[in-house]
Structures are given as structure tokens and as C-alpha cells.
Amino acid sequence: MQNQYLTLDGISKAYGIFTAVDNISLDIGKGEFFSLLGPSGCGKSTLLRMIAGFETPTAGTVVLEGADVTELPANRRPTNMMFQSYALFPHLNVARNIAFGLKQDRLARAEIESRVSEVARKLQLQQLLERKPSQLSGGQRQRVALARALVKRPKVLLLDEPLGALDKNLRIETQHELMRLQKELGLTFIIVTHDQHEAMTVSSRIAIMQSGRVLQVGTPDAVYEAPVSRYVAKFLGEANMFDVDTAQREGDRVRLTLTGLEGQFAAKLPTGVSPEGKLWLSVRPERMELATSGAGIPGVIDDISYTGAQRHYRVRISNGAIVDALKVNTGDSQGFERGDAVVVRWLEDAAYLLGE
Numbered sequence: 110m111q112n113q114y115l116t117l118d119g120i121s122k123a124y125g126i127f128t129a130v131d132n133i134s135l136d137i138g139k140g141e142f143f144s145l146l147g148p149s150g151c152g153k154s155t156l157l158r159m160i161a162g163f164e165t166p167t168a169g170t171v172v173l174e175g176a177d178v179t180e181l182p183a184n185r186r187p188t189n190m191m192f193q194s195y196a197l198f199p200h201l202n203v204a205r206n207i208a209f210g211l212k213q214d215r216l217a218r219a220e221i222e223s224r225v226s227e228v229a230r231k232l233q234l235q236q237l238l239e240r241k242p243s244q245l246s247g248g249q250r251q252r253v254a255l256a257r258a259l260v261k262r263p264k265v266l267l268l269d270e271p272l273g274a275l276d277k278n279l280r281i282e283t284q285h286e287l288m289r290l291q292k293e294l295g296l297t298f299i300i301v302t303h304d305q306h307e308a309m310t311v312s313s314r315i316a317i318m319q320s321g322r323v324l325q326v327g328t329p330d331a332v333y334e335a336p337v338s339r340y341v342a343k344f345l346g347e348a349n350m351f352d353v354d355t356a357q358r359e360g361d362r363v364r365l366t367l368t369g370l371e372g373q374f375a376a377k378l379p380t381g382v383s384p385e386g387k388l389w390l391s392v393r394p395e396r397m398e399l400a401t402s403g404a405g406i407p408g409v410i411d412d413i414s415y416t417g418a419q420r421h422y423r424v425r426i427s428n429g430a431i432v433d434a435l436k437v438n439t440g441d442s443q444g445f446e447r448g449d450a451v452v453v454r455w456l457e458d459a460a461y462l463l464g465e
């Protein structure tokens with residue numbers, strides 16, 4: 110990771126007896142595009158608001174560039190939050206909306222004008238400065254909301270579900286726009302999202318949260334390829350889970366038997382974890398191989414769905430469970446038909462041993 114820039118050390122936030130954020134420690138590097146990812150209510154907004162200074166932690170510290178900012182109010186921190194576009198002032202034009210925060214800070218008029226025109230140029234808003242928010246498209250409103258946050262020249266930009274209001278195509282376009290801007294400006298972005306695709310697309314690293322805690326932190330690749338638990342694996346896409354009967358550790362690998370299936374299987378252990386309690390062997394659907402014969406678990410194609418780019422096979426295997434296999438549509442193969450007898454198998458490095 111890059112240099113430690115923003116450090117959260119043992120941060121908690123309790124509301125009465127309810128703990129929304131529970132003892133989180135994180136190091137975020139300068140220039141990172143960092144995502145807080147988790148389901149509704151897991152505490153990601155509360156954590157972001159503590160970084161911003163809108164909430165005070167009940168325990169722990171926030172250190173930015175070596176300075177403890179835990180008790181500093183939001184307007185005195187070098188952070189700024191981008192709010193959803195519906196928070197724009199409807200009666201002010203784009204230029205005035207962007208300038209609003211700078212006026213509040215009592216900057217000189219010439220300084221305000223030059224900053225507004227600079228940010229308008231970066232966000233391609235020059236032609237729209239006289240318009241009111243109601244005269245803009247959703248995507249344009251979003252850019253104004255972003256301009257309003259960036260014009261204050263924060264060192265860390267905080268974004269809480271910034272693209273939630275956009276339709277799918279615009280959302281993808283705006284994700285790329287955000288990535289471009291983040292690189293161009295060299296700023297640190299911290300984004301809150303419950304959308305795993307979004308987090309995977311934009312982030313240098315992701316923190317996956319559940320019930321006020323961080324379960325795993327890593328690059329999109331690392332968390333997808335080597336999740337530390339069943340929960341993380343399922344949250345970041347699809348995963349086949351085979352019930353484990355017995356597990357025997359051999360270094361960073363495990364020898365396994367699986368419920369209702371003959372023979373021995375092997376899996377990797379996620380780094381730094383020794384899963385306990387109920388265990389599963391996990392294989393991603395795109396790593397699942399289907400063949401007509403040879404070694405593997407026998408099964409029958411139960412259902413096929415075709416999504417254009419991919420074929421999704423549901424295979425009923427010999428212990429009665431359903432296995433999902435995804436195949437890229439290369440156009441040159443007919444694939445399998447419903448009712449075909451197949452064997453399913455995977456390369457050993459595609460399998461992980463996971464606990465709850």
C-alpha cells in the first residue's frame with residue numbers, strides 16, 4: 110500500500126446501546142480510490158460521516174496526514190463530502206451552486222470566480238453555468254454536485270452512494286468519469302456503496318463491511334479471488350459452496366471430504382485465516398469446468414440460461430445439490446443441452462476453504 114495518509118484507529122460509534130460502527134481500524138493511502146462496501150445498515154455511512162467530521166466517534170481516533178482530527182469540526186478538516194444531486198439549490202444557477210461553499214468561507218470574489226471556472230472546465234460544465242438545476246439532465250446535475258465538492262479543494266473527497274440516483278448506463282459512464290478525475294486531480298476518494306460491481310470497477314481497494322465491522326480489505330482482485338469467508342464470497346458475486354465433512358490441514362492447503370460426494374478434494378486456505386465451525390469448499394461459477402467424461406463429479410444439466418455474453422448452466426450433481434457454471438459465449442460451440450450427462454470439476458487453485 111501507499112504511505113499511510115488517513116488512519117482510522119479503533120473507531121466506534123454507538124447510538125445508545127446500539128453499536129453502528131464497531132472498532133474499525135483502517136489505513137488509507139494518499140491517492141487511493143477506496144470503497145466501503147456492505148449491505149444497508151452495516152455502518153458505512155456512519156463511518157464516512159466520522160471521517161468527514163459530521164459525527165464524533167464514541168471511541169478511537171481519525172488521523173489525517175499525521176494530525177489527529179477526531180475532534181475537529183467538518184468545516185475545519187481537509188475533507189469534503191459530495192452530496193447527492195438532489196441537494197443542489199433549485200433557485201440558484203449552476204455557477205452559484207458551485208460557488209456557494211466558497212462564499213460561505215468568505216473568499217474574495219475574484220478567487221471564487223477563478224475557482225468556479227477552473228472546476229467547470231475540468232467537469233465540462235462551462236456551457237451550463239447559467240442554467241438552473243431543473244434545466245439539467247441527471248448526469249449533468251451529478252457533475253454539478255461533484256463540482257460543488259471539488260471547488261473547495263479537499264485533500265480527501267468523500268462520496269456517499271454518489272451514483273445511486275443514476276440509471277445503469279449513466280452510472281457506468283459516471284464511474285469512469287470519477288476514476289478519470291480522481292487520477293487527474295491526484296486526490297484521495299472514499300466512496301460508500303452497496304453495489305459490488307461499482308466497488309470493483311472504481312476502487313484501488315475495498316473494505317467489505319457487515320454489522321459495523323470490516324471483514325476484509327484488499328484490492329478488487331484479492332477480495333474476489335481470495336475471500337476470507339462465505340459471507341464475503343457471496344457478497345462479491347456468485348460462488349458454489351460444497352458442504353465439508355472432514356478437513357485436514359497440510360500447510361496452506363487442506364484435504365477435504367465433501368457431504369454426499371465420493372473421494373478426496375483439496376482447497377486453499379485464505380491467507381491469515383483458519384476457518385472454524387461449519388466449513389465450505391467454494392468455487393466461482395466461471396472456474397467450474399464442464400466435460401462429457403473423465404474425472405469429476407457426475408451430474409446432469411438441469412437448466413440453461415443464455416444472457417448473450419454468457420451461458421449459465423445449472424447442474425444437478427450426484428449428491429442432489431445444484432452447481433452453477435458460467436461459460437463465455439465464444440460463438441463456436443453449441444455447449445450442452447438440458448438433460449445431458451456431464452462431469453463437473455475445477456482446477457485445484459480455484460477452490461477455497463471458507464467458514465461462515
Ligand SMILES: Nc1ncnc2c1ncn2[C@@H]1O[C@H](COP(=O)(O)OP(=O)(O)OP(=O)(O)O)[C@@H](O)[C@H]1O
Pocket residue numbers: 124127129147148149150151152153154155156303
Ligand atoms: N443518528 C442515529 N441514531 C440512531 N441510530 C443510527 C443513527 N444513524 C445511524 N443509525 C443506525 O446505525 C446503523 C448504520 O447506519 P448507516 O447509515 O451507517 O448504514 P449504511 O451501511 O450506510 O446503510 P445504508 O446503505 O442503508 O445507508 C443503522 O442501523 C442505522 O439505523
